Amino acid sequence: MGDTLRGSFDTMFAGANSGTDAVVRSSNVMTVSGESQGTRQPVRTDLVSKIEKTPGVAATVPNIQGAGQLVGSNGKPIGGQGPPTVAGNWIDDPELNPYQLAEGRTPARSGEVVVNRGAADKGGLKIGDRTVLRTPDPVKVTVVGLATFGGEDGMAQVTYTGMTQADAEKYLTPKPGEAASIQVRAGPGTSQQELVDALTPVLPKGVEAITGQESTEENQDMISGQFLNLFTTLLLVFSGIVLLVATFSIYNTFAIVIAQRTRENALLRALGASRRQIAGSTLAESAVVALVASAAGLLGGIGIAAGLQALFPLIGFPFPEGSLVISGVSMLLPLAVGLLVCIGSAVMPAVRAGRTAPLAALRETGVDHSAASRTRAYAGTGVVLAGIGIILVGVVASPSIWLAAAGAVLTLAAFVVLGPVASSLAVRILGRPLDRLPGVSGSLAKRNALRSPKRTAATATALMIGVAVVSLFTVFGASLKATMDQTVSRSFAGDVAVSAPAFGGGGSGLSPKLAPAIAAQPEVRTAVGLGKGIAEVDGAGRQLTVTDPVALGKAFDLGTVRGSLDGLGTDGMAVADTEADKRGWQAGSTAELAFADGQKRTFTVRAVFEQSELAGDYVITRDAWAPHRGQDSDTLIAVSFNDGVSTADGTAAVERTAAAYGNPEVQTRDEYAQAAAGAIDMMLTLVYALLALAVVIALLGIANTLTLAIHERTRELGLLRAVGQTRSQLRSMVRYESVLVAAFGTAGGLALGALLGWVLVKASEGAGDTAFAFAVPPVQLLVVALVGLVAGAVAGRRPARRAARLDVLRAIATE
């Protein structure tokens, strides 16, 4: 699956950029941790004439790029919920333009644009339609052409608007005569590398030339490297969890099967089979099972990948051309992993099978009823204590994510080791209600679960791991939400927020003219717009908040402010206290900021403030930022109303004003906090969907164990039926046992998950600067617990039905 996606993107880019032989761009790039893309200094377009004179150059065009969000025919902006919304100058040289004109004509006059077909379809735009492009200032445009990208309607969900070069310079760059890069096509007989070699001496300092090949690879890395790698990593992590869960189920099944075959193996031993032979035959069996299962799984996986490929376009994600890519590695890897997991799980049972004493043939079937050993109890407790100790050190004493993670892994291991010890106790406690049920079925079920603590523990462990990860994410998600809530309610003093999408990139932000326009409304007391800037401090990229600092102080609770926010001027900044402490700054200290345009300015710290969650660590004025900025935009406008203005009236006034600026979203405080939380919910849903698989496997494991246990207890069940247990009583007995095992796994998982969630929250808090709220969502965890129990009952259904179908006489007669 991952292979297919990657392969498709690669062919798309290769196709799209094949005409460009060299790209000239600034070598000065600035990145901030957490931002997906660096900010690169623009290049002067007058370089074009210089490049054109270079021998071997056939064509040269400046490539101006910025953010521009189209408004659809329904007045709603198109896209902007993640994928970029790109605007640029339409490049007439078809070899240098990744977009090809599919319909209509190219933009010739100001206000004419070409739109990629995907975006046009989505926004209901046709050739000849007039609409608005938010850059973020609304620009009236007319669609004159539709374009395709690499043969598709668009690149994923990226929207593209191509305008005339004059328009692009006017709206997308702060100063005319600048472009993101310059694309160069080589003349016949000149290779890409020769072209770059020829260009390099011509270019001024700080400007570089790279081959088209390299540029394509960089683009691919950007998408493959970020989006796809994240996707693949996520899938791999969950596959790991699923495989771990499966390991427990497989181990358990083999252990039981071997126990049931004790007599058979003992007979073989008595007849002269060596230990090695018996262990070997068991391992060979597991290898065959693994091969068959992995092959089936692989076929199923390829089927699902093909299905997804067909499905993606339907949900509005054009899957780039290219057939299903199945690499040799991706074929062999699952097979190898499946084989390894299965054989690995079977090693212990196989060795035990080999150890069967020949005399065991004469004894009763040797089901392992042994309780957990003392050593195990001591070792497990020791590991638990060590794990929790390390966690505490990692969380409280000297915060370190790695230490906390090591402790968490150790604790997880300890839970697995302690499983058999805990299972007897847990089943006794959890099974208490069963004793009170009428009839003895409940109590019998409890005792059946107590029979083989090791088996019960191994069965429940699979579920425990699944549930633990689910609760871990539930707790972490709830904590994140609580944190956001807290942040917004603590720091955001305004009544409503106008925001560009709070989650992910894309969109063009808000027009910087919107904040003053809102502030001019009679209902509004203050409206402050926050923009984002970037600069390097001590060589590391930092995000700047660009705003009116005085208004900022009114709309946000900045906590205690030392110094003054008034008069930061063009050479002053306000800094969050955590950042100031780190660098030993006080009001009056000076620092040098290096901007993306290559300029360095010395700023004086004029104020140090306390709360930085929404305001950011560095605050400078618009005037200070203006000389260095690219496209001018705000990401958030915080509005507070005059006294006596109702939220509804105020909101209506803000919405009215905002309508002229491309209709950005206006949210009340609560909505603003919830919108941020909504993104977390979305992520959680995805995580749950992936984890559901692990839980399903765990349940299959429970069902499997029970089925084998029933086989073992055939005579006993026959006796129970003979002396008067009805079929429904027998069924509920089996189901109760299943629920009990599931309850044990769920309870352990909840405890473990809550603990790990706490560790994750605290470790994140310790590692970052922001305060993190820890929240345990009772409702969600209760739901997880209930789902665990219900799932247990479901898992018990089949074995229960099978048990009830036993023929009484035959069951009694079974040897």
Place this chain on the structure above:
Amino acid sequence: MTATVTRTRTAARVVDAVKIYGKGDTEVRALDGVSVDFPVGRFTAIMGPSGSGKSTLMHCAAGLDTLTSGSALIGDTDLSALDDRRLTLLRRERIGFVFQAFNLIPTLTVAENITLPMDLAGERADREWLDALVDTVGLRDRLHHRPSELSGGQQQRVAVARAFGGRPDVVFADEPTGNLDSRSGEEVLRLLGRAVRQTDRTVVMVTHDPVAAAHADEVVFLADGRLVDRMEAPTADRVLDRLKAFDAKGART
């Protein structure tokens, strides 16, 4: 007086019982028109060479198996009219069982095994009756042990106690001494006999052991799925002689 009244009643009986296993060439007539009464308050042994159908007869009479034709009754209840659930409830309330081996649930204690049928029914056990039973089988000091801690003979005695625990109309015992040494077997048989005579219960026992059969009030002989003889007040020697006669006949044909 009670004795004469109960003699006339039957605890269980089968009428024209036919049981056929398999079909066509592999058809086996395990029971071929057997009619027999098991009167209340009597200890009846069913004997016959292996393959004579004696176990089948017991299983059908006890509601563990169904007849191909004919009818099996417990008291006045015709078993063929009952579905699985009602049959189960009938076994639970009106029939006791003692099997050859594996009579006890390993996870339950001796006391819990004895009250198992009543517990399954959710009924309260008759304390006095159970106390008396426990004393009769001599297991008072073992009540809280697990079956795995008991000898084979003790396990069978627990099974006997369980069989009589709910005061069933009839107790069916399938080779109850088959896995025991002769002394333990003797004890179990004496227990069965005492239960019948002291508490007026009914016992039907399948056995191939003439010594065991001698404990019964009456022996019925089966051969080739037919009732071939009955013997009142049997002794081991007489039963053995009778069986030898079968064998001789069997050898002749």
